[in-house]
Amino acid sequence: NTTLYSTVEPCAMCAGAMVLAxxxxxxxxxRDPKTGAAGSVMNIxxxxxxNHRISVAEGVLATESSALLKEFFALKRRGL
Incomplete structure (x- = not known):
């Protein structure tokens, strides 16, 4: 009965691990339009x-999540 919370849609490997778990x-x-595996690119x-399916709630705090990701990668590119 576990709920997994994430800032961004999981990739194929993470989605597969979630199904196995x-x-x-x-x-x-x-959403991740490049590698999203919970509906964007594929739906693992x-x-x-x-043999297992996961209930998905997408777009929860989407604006805030996108801003957080943009800030993280901007800082990473600057080496911070």
């Missing part, structure tokens, strides 16, 4: 061929 629910803020968390 049988996470019940995923809540995330920002709700793939009918797998």
């Amino acid at each position: 049988r996470i019940k629910r995923l809540v995330y803020g920002a 968390v709700n793939n009918r061929r797998l």
